[in-house]
Amino acid sequence: MTGAKFGPFSVFKHAILWVAVAMILFPPSVLVLNAFKSKTEFSQTSVFKLPSSFLNFDNFGTVMTRAHLDRAYLNTLTIIVVAVIGNVLLGTMVAYILGRFEFKLKKTVLGAYIAVSFVPTITTQVATFTVVHNLHLYNTIWASIVLHLGTSVLQLFIYLQFLHNIPRELDEAAMMEGASLFRIYRTIIFPLLTPATATIVIIKTIDIYNDMFIPYLYMPAQKLAVVSTSLMNFSSERSTEWELMSAAILMIMVPIVVIYLFFQRYVFAGIVNGAVK
Amino acid sequence: MTESLSYAKQKKLLIILFLLVPIVLLAMFALYPALYLVYLSFMSWDGFSPDKTWVGVGNYKEVFENKEVWAAFLHNLVYLGWGLFQNALGLFFALLLNSQLKGRNAYRVMLFMPYIMNGVAVAYMFNYVFNSEYGSFNTLLRSVGLDSLAISWFGSPHAVNHVLGFITLWKFMGLNMVIYLAALQSVPSEIIEAARMDGASRLQTSLRVVLPNITKVIELNLFLTIIGTLEIFDLPFILTGGGPLGASETFLTKTIDTAFKFNNFGMASAMSVTLIVAVIVVLSIQRFATRRWSD
Numbered sequence: 001m002t003g004a005k006f007g008p009f010s011v012f013k014h015a016i017l018w019v020a021v022a023m024i025l026f027p028p029s030v031l032v033l034n035a036f037k038s039k040t041e042f043s044q045t046s047v048f049k050l051p052s053s054f055l056n057f058d059n060f061g062t063v064m065t066r067a068h069l070d071r072a073y074l075n076t077l078t079i080i081v082v083a084v085i086g087n088v089l090l091g092t093m094v095a096y097i098l099g100r101f102e103f104k105l106k107k108t109v110l111g112a113y114i115a116v117s118f119v120p121t122i123t124t125q126v127a128t129f130t131v132v133h134n135l136h137l138y139n140t141i142w143a144s145i146v147l148h149l150g151t152s153v154l155q156l157f158i159y160l161q162f163l164h165n166i167p168r169e170l171d172e173a174a175m176m177e178g179a180s181l182f183r184i185y186r187t188i189i190f191p192l193l194t195p196a197t198a199t200i201v202i203i204k205t206i207d208i209y210n211d212m213f214i215p216y217l218y219m220p221a222q223k224l225a226v227v228s229t230s231l232m233n234f235s236s237e238r239s240t241e242w243e244l245m246s247a248a249i250l251m252i253m254v255p256i257v258v259i260y261l262f263f264q265r266y267v268f269a270g271i272v273n274g275a276v277k
Numbered sequence: 278m279t280e281s282l283s284y285a286k287q288k289k290l291l292i293i294l295f296l297l298v299p300i301v302l303l304a305m306f307a308l309y310p311a312l313y314l315v316y317l318s319f320m321s322w323d324g325f326s327p328d329k330t331w332v333g334v335g336n337y338k339e340v341f342e343n344k345e346v347w348a349a350f351l352h353n354l355v356y357l358g359w360g361l362f363q364n365a366l367g368l369f370f371a372l373l374l375n376s377q378l379k380g381r382n383a384y385r386v387m388l389f390m391p392y393i394m395n396g397v398a399v400a401y402m403f404n405y406v407f408n409s410e411y412g413s414f415n416t417l418l419r420s421v422g423l424d425s426l427a428i429s430w431f432g433s434p435h436a437v438n439h440v441l442g443f444i445t446l447w448k449f450m451g452l453n454m455v456i457y458l459a460a461l462q463s464v465p466s467e468i469i470e471a472a473r474m475d476g477a478s479r480l481q482t483s484l485r486v487v488l489p490n491i492t493k494v495i496e497l498n499l500f501l502t503i504i505g506t507l508e509i510f511d512l513p514f515i516l517t518g519g520g521p522l523g524a525s526e527t528f529l530t531k532t533i534d535t536a537f538k539f540n541n542f543g544m545a546s547a548m549s550v551t552l553i554v555a556v557i558v559v560l561s562i563q564r565f566a567t568r569r570w571s572d
Contacts (some may be wrong), residue, residue, distance in 0.1 A: 027402050028402065
């Protein structure tokens with residue numbers, strides 16, 4: 001596939017790709033066109049008409065206060081920060097133990113992580129619900145934090161792969177100098193896992209930001225609403241006010257798209273690593 | 278503080294300390310729920326009252342004899358059809374991008390973007406694309422004179438699952454593409470160049486040389502797609518609530534409703550277990566086929 005760069009074939013390729021890109025950008029661009037229109041302007045013009053001004057941010061302001069998006073962003077951010085930090089700590093700890101030491105139950109532990117990955121989490125919610133209830137986490141922000149804290153097989157494999165490439169001689173040299181195993185984890189392993197951690201932080205952030213099911217099921221209180229559930233609440237009240245809904249959808253959608261555009265390298269690394277494991 | 282302990286002792290201590298919390302989490306939120314689910318599937322329980330009664334395989338019987346459950350399951354098959362098409366498109370675009378095309382990374386970033394978007398936001402966004410009166414799609418159809426095609430997309434029992442299937446394709450095609458692309462890039466370029474030197478056309482090289490080298494990844498993508506279509510939930514849940522008249526219920530929306538709307542946790546558990554078994558069956562068939570293939 002080393003064809004000429006500017007041949008007719010490559011023009012054809014670009015044409016097909018542009019059609020695909022247009023299909024992807026069509027729905028969001030309609031939102032952009034209408035999020036800047038006033039109520040009357042929206043009702044009097046076609047959905048494809050440009051707004052009279054792209055500086056009319058009234059809808060965004062209205063949505064921010066009426067849908068309590070400030071609170072939703074804050075709740076989501078809190079969950080992301082606490083869960084991701086905990087998740088990275090626990091994930092590196094498990095990887096260090098499973099990647100560096102031999103012990104009796106090692107295979108069992110690894111096997112448990114793999115077995116669990118075949119059970120789609122959404123199907124076990126019926127049972128998880130009672131666990132969350134009995135731990136008194138229902139309708140607290142901890143429900144979401146705790147459920148996102150655990151290491152997944154995908155993360156474990158990414159960490160184990162990286163750990164495998166950290167030479168054991170480093171550990172041994174540190175041991176010669178009398179460093180404790182905990183110290184080796186803290187000063188050698190954890191820092192050297194940073195590239196893998198970067199991937200996991202990004203993937204996990206996107207996961208938690210986009211999660212709808214856990215907050216919907218376990219955190220129904222209005223004041224605990226995250227971005228996904230606040231958009232659902234807002235829609236059930238004013239789904240007919242399109243110019244407002246357009247602004248609301250964009251405000252939920254854009255932050256994660258920006259993060260993706262900035263950190264795409266890590267996103268792709270995570271997806272590819274996970275798939276080809 | 279552990280500096281003075283022998284390494285053998287340190288090792289033991291560290292294994293226990295480091296695995297304690299992760300294992301507790303795994304046990305509480307993954308292993309236990311899975312086992313508890315199996316237990317519940319043999320019980321009659323409303324989710325609240327302290328007493329559960331043993332009903333044996335009664336719940337499973339109900340699942341398999343319930344016409345609505347089967348109807349919902351058939352809707353999942355519509356998604357499967359779109360999922361297979363999505364796979365073909367993903368492979369097609371991966372092949373297109375696996376060349377020295379100008380701006381190929383920009384294309385990859387664009388085509389993958391829907392996958393990372395918030396699912397709830399995507400659902401509502403498409404609500405405004407396919408709305409019958411003001412939706413941008415029908416507006417587009419009317420502006421080119423195709424008024425008769427501008428139907429109520431979410432209101433038609435025949436169209437609704439296809440529209441939802443299309444939205445799934447829109448969102449997940451990029452995932453398949455990125456996985457295919459990574460696999461294609463791992464095919465050694467010498468093999469491809471050798472084929473080209475021997476006079477094989479571009480198409481021939483793709484079909485006869487490249488594709489056989491990535492069968493494992495094709496299977497992986499198909500597996501992901503099948504599992505994904507079995508687990509379709511949030512789109513119909515948010516957009517149609519299963520309507521009109523249950524025309525867009527899927528196996529999982531039905532399961533969740535059975536538990537949290539109708540408080541029939543026993544039957545919902547039986548449905549969940551059935552789904553998990555289905556996933557494992559699909560996986561085993563795939564493993565078996567792979568082994569057959571490579572022998």
